[in-house]
Amino acid sequence: MFERLINKQEKISLVGLGYVGMPIAEAFSKKIDVIGFDVNPEKVKQYKSGIDPTKEVGDEVIKDSSVEFTSDEKKLRGAKFHIVAVPTPVRDDHTPDLNPIKSASRTLGRNLTKGSIVVYESTVYPGVTEEICIPILEEESGLRCGVDFKVGYSPERINPGDKTHRLENIIKVVAGQDRETLDIISSVYELVVEVGVHQAPTIKVAEAAKVIENSQRDINIAFMNELSIIFNKMDIDTKSVLEAAGTKWNFLNFSPGLVGGHCIGVDPYYLTYKAQQMGYHSQIILSGRKINDDMGKYVAENTIKKMIKSNKQVKGSKVAVFGITFKENCPDVRNTKVVDVINELEDYGAEVTVVDPQADKEDLAHEYGIQLTEPEDVTGMDAVIFAVPHDEFKLISLTDLNSMFKENNFVEPKIYNQVATTSETYNQVATTSKINSINENEGKVLIDLKGLFSKEESEDAGFIYWRV
Template sequence: MKGKLLNKIRDKELTVGVVGLGYVGLPLAVEKAKAGFKTIGFDVQEEKVNLVNEGHNYIGDVVDSDLKGLVENGMFRATSDFGFIKDVDFVAICVPTPLDKHQQPDISYVRSSTEAISKHLTKETMVVLESTTYPGTTEELVRPILEKGSGLKCGEDFYLGFSPERVDPGNLIYKTKNTPKVVGGIGKDATEVIAAMYRTVLDGDVAEVSSPAIAEMEKILENTYRNINIGLINELAILCDRMGISIWEVIDAAKTKPYGFQAFYPGPGLGGHCIPLDPYYLSWKAREYGFHTSMIESSMMINDKMPEYCVDRAARILNRFEKSLKGSKVLVVGVAYKQDIDDYRESPALEVIEVLKGSGAVVEYYDPWVTEYKYHGQKTKGLTEITPEQIESYDLLMITAAHSNVDYEMLQKHAKAVFDTKNVMKYVMERENIEVL
């Protein structure tokens, strides 16, 4: 089986399947097709399937013309019919792995996708889980489902592995194509063949590890590392505020050291599809071994409380104008979870808005990248533009995303007060009405 698959990879005779056409799956599917492999995208959302088949792109990291061209020349199509799994030789599972209401891993998408695949899995197929999850998922959950549903045996009839997604929306340097990959298969042959497939498609290095669990833990480490360091800097930001010290100047000074220090920055909380969620997967799994991840959980607690802390700071600013938060008009600028993207998944700005509203503030938002968002089942529309006259009508502006296409000098000039939680206004010269986190 190994030799046959390696030959098919070399000759580009494989058909690729990608399950889940979101921020991870669609860019991966496009790269597979661009590399010369006929590709089928699977998604349960008919809207996404229709958009792909019409050549309409909806993901920022995908070039519109690439998608349209691949669809038109027959290299890429989408479907909601998992019966076509029988036609693929390689399938990547790129579905969401959120948290449930109890902050525990919700692996229902992985489970349902694997069950759908298992019903149509054929011999000599490679299956790779890319969704971020707890160590052990591939071997303890995915493998039994595939074997039971297909009647095939892992390692003999099909190969199975884990290769964590690495997607940084809006990154101008690293995209799916040139970001290094990690591959851990069940058995050396599986690792070798799956890695060979990625090497044929991607420009980045492909690191092979000894098992799926190593690759799963590696992904958790990447994001837990960032979670903990951001938690540290957020806690120091709170302390520096009490001490009357600028945390931003402290960080800039520390950055002058050419070794042993990497800069992380405070903010209103954590957002995105990985960093706020992944540590919960590890802490949940650790309980199975009677282990308490105290450092990880402490950082999560700090980061989770930042939206409320930022609202407390906002109330203090309004108090200086003899205004209470209740009844004050507040404009939140930026609801995307990071700079210059339209992705608001887990954005702390959404929680900031909820806390503000819960305190009685009259809240509106403006984000040139996100014209509306859905949070807790409710849709909220933002302002389509902001004028000097509008700015003057608000009691406070809260900057919660560092977008580069916002006129911050205009905001400062016409605002009564500004609370900049991202230090994006650091180059604005007039600062008498600006307070920084």
């Protein structure tokens, strides 16, 4: 199999051309022939036109790509090594929604040929590959697993929007149903993963390893979020506390914030679901999930509190939210918790405007019915929330920010650098600034979740500042 692949006598197929599948397809296409399949014909059309809707590899790379993009499932019959990289979301009740991976298995099964190897990359709870996917493949193909075709599992570790940790420099966990299959899968992935692979002893071990990676991160962020709630009640700045604690060599570098997306906010529920089936009710994992799931409401409530303290009328107020994707520098809006903030604010009667240069407009409109606004059209606001730290937002100054609000006193931060030549002069200027803004009903509420702006400079310039 491996020799035929590298000699281009056989092809690899990628089933699912999203944030995970597309980079994998492109990486393999530099070594072997690749068929890229997706059920969405519009997405395939974009790829064929040289447009990368995921922004993971870029338009220029797509234009020169040798991947055979298609939405015709029969094309899958031309491949012998198949990689399934489709989403595994959760339902509203937080139970796993396996419909995408079941559907992909049916599609692949209808077009599976003897001698094929199928590798699943989707994040699942231990047992899904062997107990759910294999029976579907057998039923649809009429072939027998272990005799006519083989199956493996290699969990995706691609971090959407991350230009540093890429497929080629992240160790790939691989597993196969037998030794021969494992060796073939390892050799194939080693073609594109420069740092090598880790061979897991079983498919279930590999499934479990993936699902706990994001669960661990989720719990650590939940701890930070709980700390931020506690310190907020104590009127202590959480970021300052973490900077101080972070000077110790073994302090873990996590920060509070909204936890959304298709991985960290979803994967823990797969593990707890399976645990519950086995008679164990999770305590730590679900507690962390509850904290993180409630952070959108918490942010909205604190925004409202700041507005009330500023004597602003909440009902009919205008609030701008900068950033709606689940993370920075990424167009993915799946399971974004910024939507929770927006919904909560609207429940209070606020009129919310959303700005995001990165977000996929079509997905945003389809999933949430939200239309985006250009930054220059943001004026007359009562509060501005910076929810996602896109690089574009880092170019916004406090002067730029001031123009987005209703008219009010404003002290230009750079005056401090020009006037404050001594600590005494600085204190005089800062004191004057605070006197100018002491009447909070004239203040402008700035909610800065990730600390894009200096807290001290923002407050000195007359903003009512808050961050988690």
